Amino acid sequence: MNKTIQVPLSEEDINTLKAGDYVYLSGIIYTARDAAHKRMDEALDRGEELPIDIKNQAIYYMGPSPAREGRPIGSAGPTTASRMDKYAPRLLDLGLDRDVTDLSGGQRTKVLLAKLLLEKPDILLLDEPTQGIDVGAKADIYQLIDRLAREGMGVIVVSSDLIEIINLSNRIVVMRDGQAIKTLESDELTEENVMLYAMGVNADEKA
16 A cells, blocks of 8 residues: 655554555655764764654665766665664664664664663574564674674574574574474584474484
C-alpha cells in the first residue's frame, strides 16, 4: 500500500505502517553523512544544543553525490555505511524517530542492538539476530557479538542456522521438543554432533 506521511513523524502514523508498504515522506528531511553525525556527537559531549530539534525527525543517510557538469549537486542516493551507526543510538535516545535509510533488516537490527547496549547489560540474549538480513550486515553483527564476548559480556544466541551457531559459540545447548538435550563444549562443536543430538541420536553411540 502507498502511504504519504508528513514529517515530523507521529507515533500514530508510524503505528499504521505494515511490512511491504511504500512510504512517501513529505516535509523537511535532514540529510547528513558521518562527518555531520560526528560533529553533532561532539557538540553533545560539550553540553551544547544541536542546531536542529531532532525530536520526531528523520535523517537521510546520503552517499557521495558528485555533481555532473552544469548541475549544483549529484544524485542523492542512500548509503548504509556503518560509519554512522555508532552515532545513531545517541540521536535516537534524544528523540530522532527514523533514519530513512535504516529500513533494511540489517540496519534495523544493528540500531536495535546499539540501543540495547546503551543499557550496559551483563548478559545479552539474541533470538535469530541475523534472520532475513544481507551478508554484509551479518558480518557486522558477527563481529559485534565476538567483540562483546571478548570484552566479558555473556552473549546467548538462539539460532536455527547451524553453521552460524557453531562459528559464533564457545558452548552450544542443543534443544529438542522444548527441552535441553545436550551441552556441547568447544571441542565437541561439529555439525555432526549438533545434528545427531537434535534428531535424537546419541552422538556417543553413533556407528
